[in-house]
Amino acid sequence: MKNGSFSVIFDFPPFVRVYKDGHTERIHKTEFIPPSFDPSTGVSSKDVVINPETGLSARLYLPKVEKDSQNKFPLLIYIHGGGFCIESAFSPTYHKYLNSLVAEANVVAVSVEYRKAPEHSLPIAYDDSWASLQWVTFQSNDEEWLKNYVDFNKLFLAGDSAGANIAHNVAIRAGCEDLNGLKINGLVLVHPLFTGIEPIGAEVTNLNHLRAGKLWSVVCPSSTGSDDPFINPTKDPNLSRLGCKRVLVFVAERDQLRDRGWLYYEKLKESGWNGVVEFMEAKGEKHVFHLINPTSENAGDLMKRVVSFLNT
Template sequence: TEGCTLHIHSIVLLTMAFSADPTAQPYVVEDCRGVLQLLSDGTVVRSAALPFPVDGNVAYNDHGRVEWQDAVYDAGLGLGLRMYKPTTNAREEGKKLPVLVYFHGGGFCIGSCTWPNFHAGCLRLAAELPAVVLSFDYRLAPEHRLPAAHEDAAAALLWLQNQLASDPWLADAANPRKVFVSGESAGGNIAHHLALRFGRAGLDPMRIEGYILLMPAFCSEQPTQSELDSPPTAFLTRETCDRYCRLFLPAGANKDHPLVNPFGPDSPSLETLDVGRVLVVAAEGDLLRDKNVEYAERLRAARGKENDGVELVVFTGEEHAFFGVKPMSAATGELVRVIRRFMATETEAAC
């Protein structure tokens, strides 16, 4: 298949590179959006620049409604997060707010909670939901191939399990019984795997009320129609997607690996998910659209009821990762309203 061909081709390239004349100058084997390069000698070169243009000024004016600070959840690996909460005068006195855990996108290869576009988006979420928002970093490929990112995300939730009550800055505002786990693109993939691991009640006394998957990075060896129809001018092209896969997949794996294909031959059944409510957001112009829609449909079918707590929203005219790329756009504003409504919905389990 095409995916296997791509993977074998990348192995051949790397093998040729590493067996070449050791005195030769290293050259670029893989280039990821100009900010990440894998060289022929195995060196990884990263740039601090943003890999894509964002929509004008990404500085979100929260009008003094949000305060934020950075923290570390794994000092050994140097992994941190950025925490946001509405100020005291911006929330009802004595009322605890829902918690939104967020994992950024970037193909498992690039991205940081400190990037100005992700920062602006999280400020907007904290102010407009309103909610306590926790934006976690995780190790990146190719230095750390999967499952490193998933392991870090699990460690992040385990850290948060006690932190919500023990950290005065968080305990002041956060409701540990109303936590939502979310992410965009690679982060949406991470959210799915956290759902498989922890479900709804696996982190007591913290309770996960639901999962929010924004254009989750799911793919397979067999391309979908939305992949085949994706133009070369798209924000996320098939070429870029294949490059990400070559950089982040475990050695010897293809795109049917359980970490990227939730319907693969070795993937756990969606029937095992006990995750409360799920919101899946897809973008009409995204090559991942069909996989995202299929995920929501299969999850509904696995529950035995057509609309049992699974909501699918497809954003017309938008491309992949529009929340992260266009945090100040009207579409992102509508997405925040969709998330707010989803989080405000009461369920019997929450009562």
């Protein structure tokens, strides 16, 4: 640690390092790759600007379409993880994952490139993701891939880690506000980033809730703390208004966020929400293992479960 303006005031590997003079260093460096046609899956992708004023954008994915086919596909809005402050919809990790998911599930996908903290503090990422959902409704007759290939009666939200947190909060907002008549069919949460003031389960000994709380204080400085409903949905009085019919929650046995995912599942069932929630745990696995080792047996099982959910 250096003295003066270059002193580190917040160090959170592998995410960010914040200095006294206000500048931010991202410890995890994100590579960006362009959209493309992927010959291994037959999936095409392209980038769109959702809001030119803010720079909000997204990558659209289209599965292989047979010539003269009139088939319409479900629409998946996907929100990437990275602790609210790293990674990208345009990174190799998420580009490869979305190519695979779109091909396996036969869906059109919108992968959201939201603005990241701490330069763009929360709730900006929530607002960007909500704006992306609204953009879909407004572009249904103009954007070629949406107009020609999407069945808007089959709309899903999904995300991993911080992206799962954002997806949940977008679904809450959809249950409390009008979405221009559009309805969300289902929500997929993979290893959601939730926390709380009081430790639960393994947090009693590993103190993970304290680490998550420190990150939360940096990415959302206007928050009331770790029991803010944005980060602790069990404290949200609107939990029962979740704006979808079905939810699928994934946890990993060796993930420090595992107990929070389980608690979310239990509390959602008890909340009075009028829907069906499913749960799946990957034994022996860590956080976002399916992105780190996508060819593993457990990653394959996770993919199969997501595909089934999106096509039911």
